[in-house]
Amino acid sequence: MNDETQILQCWLGEIILAPGNLDQKLESVRARYQVHEQQVVVGSRGIPAYSRLHVYTSGYVARLKECLSADFPILKKFLGDEVFDRFVSATLMFSPSRSYSLYDLGLNFLRFLENTRPRRTDMSPEQQVLLELPLAIARVERARQEVQRAPGTEKIPLPLISAADLMFQDAGLKLVLPASVKVFQLNFTLKDMLVKLQNDQPFELPAAQTSYMAVVRADYRLYLHELEAWQFHFLTATEHHVNFYEAARDTAAKVQRPSGELLADLWIWLSIAVAQRLLIVQGL
Amino acid sequence: MSNIPNTPRLGLPNLGLGVGLRSKHYQHLLREPLQVDWFEIISENYIDDYGFSRHVLDHVRAQVPVVMHGVSLSIGSTDPLNLDYLAKLKQLADEIEPAWISDHLCWTGVLGANTHDLLPMPLTVKSLKHVTERVGQVQDMLKRPLVLENPSTYIEFRNNEMAEWEFLSQLAITTGCGLLLDVNNVFVSAHNHGFDAEQYISHLPHHHIVQIHLAGPTDYGDLLVDTHDQPVPHQVWQLYQLAHRLTGGVSTLLEWDARIPDYPDLVAEVFKARLVWNGNMPATPVKASSQPPVAHPLNVLAATVYE
Numbered sequence: 001m002n003d004e005t006q007i008l009q010c011w012l013g014e015i016i017l018a019p020g021n022l023d024q025k026l027e028s029v030r031a032r033y034q035v036h037e038q039q040v041v042v043g044s045r046g047i048p049a050y051s052r053l054h055v056y057t058s059g060y061v062a063r064l065k066e067c068l069s070a071d072f073p074i075l076k077k078f079l080g081d082e083v084f085d086r087f088v089s090a091t092l093m094f095s096p097s098r099s100y101s102l103y104d105l106g107l108n109f110l111r112f113l114e115n116t117r118p119r120r121t122d123m124s125p126e127q128q129v130l131l132e133l134p135l136a137i138a139r140v141e142r143a144r145q146e147v148q149r150a151p152g153t154e155k156i157p158l159p160l161i162s163a164a165d166l167m168f169q170d171a172g173l174k175l176v177l178p179a180s181v182k183v184f185q186l187n188f189t190l191k192d193m194l195v196k197l198q199n200d201q202p203f204e205l206p207a208a209q210t211s212y213m214a215v216v217r218a219d220y221r222l223y224l225h226e227l228e229a230w231q232f233h234f235l236t237a238t239e240h241h242v243n244f245y246e247a248a249r250d251t252a253a254k255v256q257r258p259s260g261e262l263l264a265d266l267w268i269w270l271s272i273a274v275a276q277r278l279l280i281v282q283g284l
Numbered sequence: 285m286s287n288i289p290n291t292p293r294l295g296l297p298n299l300g301l302g303v304g305l306r307s308k309h310y311q312h313l314l315r316e317p318l319q320v321d322w323f324e325i326i327s328e329n330y331i332d333d334y335g336f337s338r339h340v341l342d343h344v345r346a347q348v349p350v351v352m353h354g355v356s357l358s359i360g361s362t363d364p365l366n367l368d369y370l371a372k373l374k375q376l377a378d379e380i381e382p383a384w385i386s387d388h389l390c391w392t393g394v395l396g397a398n399t400h401d402l403l404p405m406p407l408t409v410k411s412l413k414h415v416t417e418r419v420g421q422v423q424d425m426l427k428r429p430l431v432l433e434n435p436s437t438y439i440e441f442r443n444n445e446m447a448e449w450e451f452l453s454q455l456a457i458t459t460g461c462g463l464l465l466d467v468n469n470v471f472v473s474a475h476n477h478g479f480d481a482e483q484y485i486s487h488l489p490h491h492h493i494v495q496i497h498l499a500g501p502t503d504y505g506d507l508l509v510d511t512h513d514q515p516v517p518h519q520v521w522q523l524y525q526l527a528h529r530l531t532g533g534v535s536t537l538l539e540w541d542a543r544i545p546d547y548p549d550l551v552a553e554v555f556k557a558r559l560v561w562n563g564n565m566p567a568t569p570v571k572a573s574s575q576p577p578v579a580h581p582l583n584v585l586a587a588t589v590y591e
Contacts, residue, residue, distance in 0.1 A: 006362035100356035
């Protein structure tokens with residue numbers, strides 16, 4: 001360990017990461033280190049330390065705002081630039097990056113939104129929706145990032161099999177939820193609003209209503225699929241059950257439907273789900 | 285002392301003229317000929333990414349060499365080396381077999397925090413010893429020479445005991461690491477600190493230089509900033525010509541990370557290097573801006589559209 005180098009790095013790191021404008025940062029650091037920045041940084045060519053440090057401090061915030069704006073474009077449109085930037089600044093202040101990867105910064109941002117969301121019980125359902133929506137949008141956009149990067153189904157050929165093959169013929173076949181699929185249970189129907197926000201179209205706030213959705217990557221393109229409750233629970237069950245009938249039984253119990261009726265629905269839907277890359281078939 | 289033979293480019297190949305692989309050009313690259321001799325990737329943009337970016341990288345790698353250029357090694361930090369990052373870096377290298385792996389002479393954070401910036405090193409005997417030890421550790425882990433780039437800097441520390449070229453030269457000779465000479469960064473730092481750019485380049489150990497970066501900076505009045513958003517200016521081409529002559533020719537790459545032009549225009553810009561080899565110097569001026577300066581823009585992936 002090199003003490004002198006470490007002190008210099010802590011000094012500059014604190015100037016960059018500390019909250020406030022450059023004057024506030026420098027005041028805080030001068031007090032802590034008992035040194036003026038002109039005693040640390042050379043002011044060659046008549047350019048003072050202040051101007052030089054400003055390149056680093058302004059760059060830090062601008063760069064990470066740009067990064068999170070790219071990761072959460074729909075949330076930014078929903079909140080507006082000013083409110084979005086305030087959330088980003090607060091995230092950087094209270095939860096600065098500790099990862100080498102900017103990809104992890106998006107998770108920091110989502111966690112910050114989760115941890116700071118209002119938890120009041122004295123509001124109308126409409127007010128509740130308004131407060132919950134930003135977090136729901138952020139979760140979907142983070143899922144999009146994860147699905148975009150996950151090992152996908154692109155190199156797995158689409159199986160030429162029927163629902164009967166999947167359900168009755170071969171006990172060795174397994175239905176698996178790929179890493180390139182994320183499923184959600186939401187407290188409102190979100191897809192219509194997301195698409196309209198993305199396309200800069202007027203939108204209405206969704207009504208409070210339980211809904212289900214999947215973010216899917218197929219052939220390197222991203223899709224949002226609205227799901228029925230039983231489809232959501234069946235896809236979720238495939239994460240825990242390798243056996244088709246166990247997953248179906250688990251789903252029937254969750255949605256409180258007779259198993260036979262659910263199997264009839266699955267008969268029709270399974271081939272579609274496989275074609276949409278919501279499920280992959282292993283053991284072929 | 286180094287056991288690396290005294291051969292040009294440490295014995296690594298001259299890959300020719302290349303550009304950075306950027307998401308803006310993915311569709312073009314899947315449809316059209318690549319045109320350039322090689323590509324450089326930002327390593328962190330491809331670590332743990334098995335989606336479309338990786339698909340395009342595999343497509344490109346099947347045709348031409350690829351170099352992995354990182355921004356997160358933080359070789360100069362006084363924090364311990366990030367072994368998780370190094371393991372991921374090695375895994376990506378094992379998968380795509382790059383011609384070499386590079387990063388910067390800098391630190392990105394301390395005490396666990398990360399600024400995601402390329403921050404300047406104190407240029408002291410102690411910090412040189414510190415970086416030398418870490419380069420050795422990284423080379424042992426990656427099982428290949430590390431290639432380190434001179435960064436653009438906006439501050440110099442009063443306790444500096446040597447010039448940056450001297451620091452890099454001693455580091456290269458002692459560890460056997462390669463050098464990625466960014467002639468734009470030399471131009472930017474020389475302007476900002478008032479040193480002689482040609483003297484800087486002339487003093488480096490030229491047989492350790494395995495690659496050159498070209499880029500366009502922005503003039504913010506007092507300071508030049510390494511914005512990677514402009515054509516390469518005349519002054520940078522002049523430094524490139526000097527470096528080309530002193531090294532005998534090494535792999536050359538154009539960096540362009542913001543306001544990225546269409547692919548044919550990007551390729552046309554790097555191909556100007558051929559004119560420079562023949563003594564014809566582009567007359568492009570340094571672009572001036574009245575906006576506040578921002579250091580080291582990052583290439584972020586373009587937003588994705590839902591179907």
